[in-house]
Each structure stands twice: as structure tokens, then as C-alpha cells.
Amino acid sequence: MIKLEKENLIEKIMNDPQPMPRKVPDYMRKKGGIWFWTGAMIMIVFFYEVITGLILFFYYQPSNAYTSTENLLSLPYGTLILTTHLYGAYLMIGLVYLHLIRNMIVGSYKHPRQIQWLSGVLLLILTVAVAYFGYSMTGDVLSSDATDVGRGIANGVPLIGSYLSSIVLGTGTELSLFSRLEGWHILLAGTILLLFAVHFYLAEYNTIMPKAEDVNFKVPAIDKEKPSYKPWYPYNLLYMIQIALFTFALIFLIPSILSLLPSVPALFSPFPQVAATSPLASSVPPYPPWFLLFVYKELDFQISSVLGPFWAVTLFTGLPLIYLLILPYIEKSDTLKVTRRSIVVSTAIVGLVYLIGLSYWGAAYPGVPVPNIIALTFFIVPMLIVVPLVYYIAKRIENEKTSYGTSVWKIYTLLAFTGFMAIMTGISIYSSIVYGNYYYYIASIFTAMILAISALGLYALIYGLKVNTERKRLSNKGYILFGSIYAFLAIAILSIISVIPPTTIENQALYGFGMGLIFVLGGAFIKLYRSYVFNE
Amino acid sequence: MGRSYGNCWLDDWRCGSRLLKGINVSTEEKVPDENRRKFLKLLGVLVIGAGTVGALRSVVQNIIPPVENVESSFPTLTLYLPNGNPVHTSDLIVNNPQIVVFDYPLQNEPSFLLRLGDSSNNDVEIKSTQVKIPATGKSFASVPGVGPYNSVVGSSAICQHLGCVPPEIHFYPPSSSSFPGKIHCACHGSTYDPYSGFSVVTGPTQSPLPNVNLVYDKTNDTYSATVMVGPTIYGHSDDLSGGQQITTAGKTVITTIQ
Numbered sequence: 153m154i155k156l157e158k159e160n161l162i163e164k165i166m167n168d169p170q171p172m173p174r175k176v177p178d179y180m181r182k183k184g185g186i187w188f189w190t191g192a193m194i195m196i197v198f199f200y201e202v203i204t205g206l207i208l209f210f211y212y213q214p215s216n217a218y219t220s221t222e223n224l225l226s227l228p229y230g231t232l233i234l235t236t237h238l239y240g241a242y243l244m245i246g247l248v249y250l251h252l253i254r255n256m257i258v259g260s261y262k263h264p265r266q267i268q269w270l271s272g273v274l275l276l277i278l279t280v281a282v283a284y285f286g287y288s289m290t291g292d293v294l295s296s297d298a299t300d301v302g303r304g305i306a307n308g309v310p311l312i313g314s315y316l317s318s319i320v321l322g323t324g325t326e327l328s329l330f331s332r333l334e335g336w337h338i339l340l341a342g343t344i345l346l347l348f349a350v351h352f353y354l355a356e357y358n359t360i361m362p363k364a365e366d367v368n369f370k371v372p373a374i375d376k377e378k379p380s381y382k383p384w385y386p387y388n389l390l391y392m393i394q395i396a397l398f399t400f401a402l403i404f405l406i407p408s409i410l411s412l413l414p415s416v417p418a419l420f421s422p423f424p425q426v427a428a429t430s431p432l433a434s435s436v437p438p439y440p441p442w443f444l445l446f447v448y449k450e451l452d453f454q455i456s457s458v459l460g461p462f463w464a465v466t467l468f469t470g471l472p473l474i475y476l477l478i479l480p481y482i483e484k485s486d487t488l489k490v491t492r493r494s495i496v497v498s499t500a501i502v503g504l505v506y507l508i509g510l511s512y513w514g515a516a517y518p519g520v521p522v523p524n525i526i527a528l529t530f531f532i533v534p535m536l537i538v539v540p541l542v543y544y545i546a547k548r549i550e551n552e553k554t555s556y557g558t559s560v561w562k563i564y565t566l567l568a569f570t571g572f573m574a575i576m577t578g579i580s581i582y583s584s585i586v587y588g589n590y591y592y593y594i595a596s597i598f599t600a601m602i603l604a605i606s607a608l609g610l611y612a613l614i615y616g617l618k619v620n621t622e623r624k625r626l627s628n629k630g631y632i633l634f635g636s637i638y639a640f641l642a643i644a645i646l647s648i649i650s651v652i653p654p655t656t657i658e659n660q661a662l663y664g665f666g667m668g669l670i671f672v673l674g675g676a677f678i679k680l681y682r683s684y685v686f687n688e
Numbered sequence: 689m690g691r692s693y694g695n696c697w698l699d700d701w702r703c704g705s706r707l708l709k710g711i712n713v714s715t716e717e718k719v720p721d722e723n724r725r726k727f728l729k730l731l732g733v734l735v736i737g738a739g740t741v742g743a744l745r746s747v748v749q750n751i752i753p754p755v756e757n758v759e760s761s762f763p764t765l766t767l768y769l770p771n772g773n774p775v776h777t778s779d780l781i782v783n784n785p786q787i788v789v790f791d792y793p794l795q796n797e798p799s800f801l802l803r804l805g806d807s808s809n810n811d812v813e814i815k816s817t818q819v820k821i822p823a824t825g826k827s828f829a830s831v832p833g834v835g836p837y838n839s840v841v842g843s844s845a846i847c848q849h850l851g852c853v854p855p856e857i858h859f860y861p862p863s864s865s866s867f868p869g870k871i872h873c874a875c876h877g878s879t880y881d882p883y884s885g886f887s888v889v890t891g892p893t894q895s896p897l898p899n900v901n902l903v904y905d906k907t908n909d910t911y912s913a914t915v916m917v918g919p920t921i922y923g924h925s926d927d928l929s930g931g932q933q934i935t936t937a938g939k940t941v942i943t944t945i946q
Contacts, residue, residue: 207747207750207751210750210751213795213796213932215795215796216795216796216932216935219795219932219935220932223932227750227754228746228749228750228752228754229746229747229749229750230750232746232750233746233747233750393736397736397739400739628721628724631724631728632724632727632728635727635728635731635732636731638731638735639731639732639734639735642734642735642738642739643734643738645738646738646741646742649742650742650745654746654749663742663746666742667739667742667743667746670735670738670739670742671739673735673738674735674736674738674739677731677732677735677736678732680728681728681729681732684725684728685725685728
């Protein structure tokens with residue numbers, strides 16, 4: 153192991169090219185295998201973002217940032233493209249954090265994946281930066297709050313502060329600000345693409361991180377290709393398409409549902425807020441987009457006002473980043489057992505608690521100063537609770553007093569979702585009776601369909617859990633029947649949404665909702681097909 | 689049970705044909721029927737195709753530039769200085785060597801604002817003339833000068849040849865050594881005469897600059913743009929489509945370049 157580490161990685165890659173893409177074990181395509189594909193999902197969302205982003209450039213004008221963004225909403229399907237671009241970005245940030253936490257807990261930063269881990273941390277920084285510039289391009293009141301905070305931080309950099317501020321955010325005029333934001337947005341997105349290539353190549357080079365039990369919980373965790381592994385085509389390709397379709401479904405469904413809801417809080421609204429110069433701007437609380445709320449709250453701390461924004465950000469976001477960057481070089485134990493790495497697991501959980509806590513705090517009390525003692529309590533209490541708890545659970549698992557593997561949380565989550573959909577169905581049926589509007593009928597059909605599907609899922613979960621899960625195949629006719637139903641529904645939904653004129657925001661949201669359902673059907677179909685033909 | 693028995697999936701043709709011949713009949717329920725599989729594939733193409741059609745349709749319809757007019761009729765916009773005051777006659781310099789433009793009728797569509805004079809910088813009265821459009825052979829009546837000396841005129845500042853905008857295209861005062869008293873576009877050499885309705889002097893342009901009809905308010909000493917006269921603005925199918933409305937209600941702000 154020590155010997156391997158001293159070899160030159162670039163030399164190994166250049167002089168000893170590895171097969172690409174490698175075959176992967178079958179369990180990656182089975183139940184729970186989705187955790188091996190969080191990176192692939194990020195890539196899928198990223199490509200969606202690139203394409204929709206470039207379409208948005210057909211109409212974006214830095215000289216009238218806000219009006220040209222608002223104007224997008226009145227173009228045919230402009231609302232759909234703008235809102236899905238926004239929510240795709242949100243999804244990407246969420247998935248990046250998920251990918252990070254997952255890999256931190258399973259220990260995939262360990263030898264031989266240190267460089268891969270470092271490139272991943274850089275990608276996290278780049279993703280948040282791209283999202284920052286992208287959001288700020290709208291020119292609405294949230295974006296101007298975000299650029300103000302950005303200027304404050306940049307200006308606080310010693311010696312070169314004002315230069316840095318003008319390099320990043322322009323010389324003060326609107327045109328120079330939005331031209332710069334546009335430029336940085338694309339430049340950093342391009343950098344992500346390049347770093348993606350490196351990250352993926354390393355992932356192929358180092359092989360996927362196999363299940364820890366397959367390598368006896370010891371580093372280096374390298375997947376040794378077995379003859380039974382199935383080839384990429386068609387097995388993994390179809391699986392990737394399945395994931396892609398489900399991911400697209402999320403990107404389409406979430407903003408479409410939010411667009412149809414009457415009043416969504418500014419933080420999660422899929423639309424640009426009022427212009428920063430509008431008199432209504434004062435009615436929107438002064439905060440940046442949600443993924444930067446934690447930075448914003450850290451600036452409210454008493455110590456931050458003493459340090460100034462730059463040093464405060466360096467302290468509060470720099471320290472966790474430095475921890476992530478040096479993690480592979482300080483945690484060099486050769487075990488992959490989660491229960492033996494309680495420190496890392498606790499820091500992952502505590503970090504997540506800080507992130508969510510600070511974000512919520514920033515949303516609920518924007519700009520309210522925080523005395524040092526309260527800030528200190530906020531940081532110390534979760535640590536005091538989580539760290540001993542993680543050690544305690546680890547010990548119980550080691551002594552086999554607690555077993556993992558109960559999926560009760562799925563039932564609770566789906567139960568909550570079914571309840572939500574029941575309320576939505578009730579509202580839309582009520583509305584279609586009271587108003588008799590054509591679009592309410594469509595909305596009722598859609599929501600009722602989702603309600604039926606989730607109720608079925610709930611039934612299957614509850615009763616399927618009691619029966620022990622030997623995976624059952626449908627009969628041959630069953631596959632044909634379900635396949636026909638999926639195809640019929642997809643064509644039916646396409647026909648329904650095709651007649652909706654893309655004139656209003658609501659109509660476009662219905663179109664997006666229908667598209668989301670078609671993508672769900674597509675993903676479900678491929679799952680069915682894989683089960684039928686490959687028995688997967 | 690190895691690959692040749694229960695795991696005999698259809699990508700393995702030799703194995704599949706053995707099964708069709710009746711070998712290992714006991715596994716037949718697990719092995720998909722060829723026709724059924726083809727039918728399922730067809731259904732899959734339908735589902736994915738529905739998603740693709742829906743996605744492509746929205747993208748294609750989105751990227752077609754909107755053709756409907758953003759304004760139902762020409763807006764009347766009063767000219768304002770960047771400092772927020774209306775433009776008065778004293779703010780306009782006769783034969784100004786600097787370029788003064790304002791957006792009209794839509795955003796990002798510069799129009800010249802000129803106060804024309806003779807070679808000793810005295811105001812010259814501009815009268816309406818018939819201006820010929822070489823491209824079509826038709827002609828139109830140009831807009832006369834306005835203001836106390838009838839010397840203030842306006843036109844689109846987008847060259848009718850290939851759409852160059854200021855500073856490439858600009859007015860050369862009568863005292864200038866090159867192109868005296870003409871509007872000349874440095875891109876390809878088109879020259880227009882602002883003293884006679886922005887008519888074509890030299891090609892390659894085949895069309896005069898569209899005139900901006902200005903209205904002078906004597907009591908307040910202010911200027912407003914009300915309508916475009918003559919050919920359509922370069923690059924447009926209609927003066928009022930293919931762009932965005934000016935958002936400052938009733939106002940358009942003049943900008944000085946150079």
C-alpha cells in the first residue's frame with residue numbers, strides 16, 4: 153500500500169491506460185444500487201443545465217438583465233425552460249452534497265482515491281459558484297442582495313479587494329455587472345466540464361468503490377472485474393437511461409408543481425422575484441438564494457462584524473473546506489468499516505446539521521445579528537449530541553445489538569407524500585367543480601393519477617415488507633400488459649399537453665407537469681424492460 | 689445452474705436458439721418470447737419517443753423569435769437627458785461632432801438625434817423632400833426638421849446595409865475633411881445625407897435610413913419621438929417586432945458616445 157502511494161499517478165495513467173468504461177458488478181443495478189450512481193445523476197443534471205442554459209442565451213441580454221429574464225416567461229415554453237434550468241441547478245447542488253456525504257461516510261476518499269476526492273471538493277466549490285453567478289444574472293431583488301454580499305466579501309480581501317471586486321462583479325454599471333456575471337457563469341460551467349472529465353477518468357481508473365464487505369473492509373477498495381460481470385451495453389446503458397429519465401422527471405415535476413401553487417415563498421419560487429429597483433422590493437426579505445443562506449447567516453455573527461465579511465467567510469466556509477481537502481491525508485487508517493470511523497461520520501453529520509441549521513436560521517431571521525455566545529452554542533451543542541451518539545450506535549452495531557436495513561422511513565415519507573397528493577387532488581377537483589375550467593380538469597386527472605400511483609406504492613411497501621422479498625417476476629403477459637399501459641399513458645399525456653397553448657405560465661406549468669409524468673413512465677418502462685429481458 | 693440454463697437471456701443468440709429448439713424446456717417461463725420482446729421494444733420506443741417529441745417541440749417553439757408586435761402602435765417617447773431632465777434645445781449642439789443616440793422604438797435600437805447646421809454652425813432649416821428607396825424604386829416623404837429653427841432631425845442609427853451601429857456609423861459635421869455633412873458607415877462605406885431625409889448618397893446600401901418623426905413642444909421646449917417613417921429598420925420584419933419594449937414609460941434617454 154505504501155509502495156503504491158509513492159508511484160506517480162500521472163505516469164500510471166499515461167503509460168498504463170485502463171479500459172473505459174469498466175464493467176461494474178451487478179449489485180450496482182439492483183435495489184439500493186442507486187447509491188453508486190449519485191455522480192452519474194449529477195452528470196445528467198449538468199448536461200440538462202448546459203443545454204437549457206444555452207437555449208436561455210438566445211434571449212438573455214446583459215443590458216436589460218431583469219426585463220429580458222422576465223420576457224422569457226412570455227415566450228412559448230420560456231417559463232418551462234427557465235424554471236427547469238433553475239430547479240435543475242437546485243437539484244444539482246443537492247445531489248453534490250448528497251454525493252459528498254455518501255462518499256465521506258463510506259470512506260471513498262481513502263487510498264487510492266485521494267486525487268479523485270480533491271477534484272470532487274473543487275467541483276463542489278465550482279458548482280456553488282456557478283449557481284451563484286447564474287442566479288445573480290436575473291437581476292431581481294434576491295440576486296442584487298447576493299451580488300451585494302459578494303461585493304462585500306470581495307472588497308474585504310486585503311490589498312487587491314477592489315481589483316477583485318471589479319474583476320468578478322464589474323466596474324459598477326449594470327451592463328458591466330451582468331456581462332461579467334454571464335461570462336463567469338459560462339467560464340466556470342466550462343471549468344466544471346473539464347474537471348468532470350478528470351473526475352470521471354479517475355473514477356474509471358480507480359474502479360468504482362465496491363461494497364466494503366467485498367474487500368474485507370480494507371483499503372485499497374478496488375473492484376476486481378469478475379467474469380460474471382455483464383457488459384456495459386445494453387445492461388448499464390439502459391440502467392443509465394432509466395436514471396436519466398427519473399432525474400429529468402424530478403427536474404420537470406418540482407418546478408411545475410411549484411408554479412401551479414398559489415404562493416410559494418421567495419426562496420423556492422421558480423420565478424424571478426420583483427426587480428431590485430422596484431418599490432415592491434422592500435416586501436421581499438433581504439436574502440440570497442437558499443444555497444448561500446448559510447454564508448449569509450454566518451455574516452450576521454457578532455464576530456463576523458468584527459472580522460469583516462471576507463475574513464468571516466474565510467473562517468466559516470474556509471475551515472470546513474480545508475477539512476474536506478486534507479481529509480484523505482489525515483484519515484489514513486486502512487479500515488473501511490463505518491463503525492471504526494466514527495470521527496469522520498460524526499463530522500459529516502454535524503456538518504450537515506450546521507449547513508441546514510444555518511440555512512434555516514438565515515431564512516427565518518435574515519440579517520438579525522447573533523451574539524457570539526449564541527453562535528458558539530449553535531456550533532457546540534450539535535457536536536456534543538452527535539459525536540457521542542455516533543460512537544454509541546457504532547458500538548451497538550459492532551456488538552450486533554442493532555441491525556440496519558429496516559426501511560420504515562420509506563413508508564413514512566411516502567405516507568406524507570400521499571397525504572399531500574390527496575389534498576392536491578381534493579383542491580383541483582373542488583376547483584374544477586366550482587370554476588368548471590378545462591385546465592382544472594386536466595390538473596385533477598394528473599393529481600389523481602399520482603395519488604393512485606403513490607397509494608399503490610404505499611400498499612406495496614406495507615404489505616411487501618411483511619412478505620420476505622424474493623423478487624418476483626411478472627408473468628409474460630403481465631409485462632406486455634404493463635408495458636402497454638405505460639405506452640398508452642405516455643401517448644395520452646402527450647396528446648393532452650399538446651393541445652395546451654403555451655401562452656400563460658400556468659399552461660406551461662401543466663405542460664412541464666405532463667412532461668415530468670412522461671419521463672416517469674419512460675423510467676418505469678425501462679425498469680420493466682430490464683426486469684423482463686435481463687431479469688434485473 | 690450456469691449461464692446456459694436459467695440465465696440464458698436473449699442477447700445470447702446461440703443459447704436462445706437452443707432453447708427454441710426445445711433444449712432445457714424447464715426454463716421456458718423465464719425466457720422472454722422473441723415477438724413479445726420486440727413488441728415491448730416498440731412500446732419502449734413509443735414511451736421514450738413521447739418524451740422526446742414533447743421536449744423537442746417546446747425547445748423548437750421556444751427558439752423561434754417571437755413575431756408578434758411587442759407594441760400595438762408606435763410609442764410616443766419624450767427625450768430625456770441621462771440626468772433625468774427633458775432634453776431642451778440648448779442641450780443640443782449644432783453639428784455636434786459627438787454621436788448622440790436614443791433608443792426608439794424598441795430597446796437596444798439606437799436612433800440618431802442631430803441638430804443640423806451649415807459650415808459656420810448656424811442652424812439650417814430641414815424641409816420635407818421625396819426620398820427614393822433604390823431597393824424598391826418607391827419613395828416616401830421625409831420628416832422635416834423640428835425645433836425653434838426647424839433644424840433637429842432623427843433617424844435610425846442602424847446602417848441599412850448590414851446593420852452596423854454607432855460608432856461605426858456616424859455624422860460628419862460640414863467642417864469635417866471627410867464626408868462633410870454626411871452620415872457615413874465605416875463598415876462598408878455606405879453614405880447617407882441627413883439634410884435631405886437621410887437619402888442614399890453612395891452604396892453599398894440600397895435603402896435610406898428610416899426617419900424618426902420628432903415632435904417639438906414649444907411651451908415646454910421638449911422633443912418627443914412619435915413614429916418611424918420610411919423603410920423598415922434593418923433586420924426587422926416590422927419596426928415593432930423582434931425586440932423588447934422600452935420600459936421607462938413615456939421616456940427615452942439620450943446617450944452621447946465618444
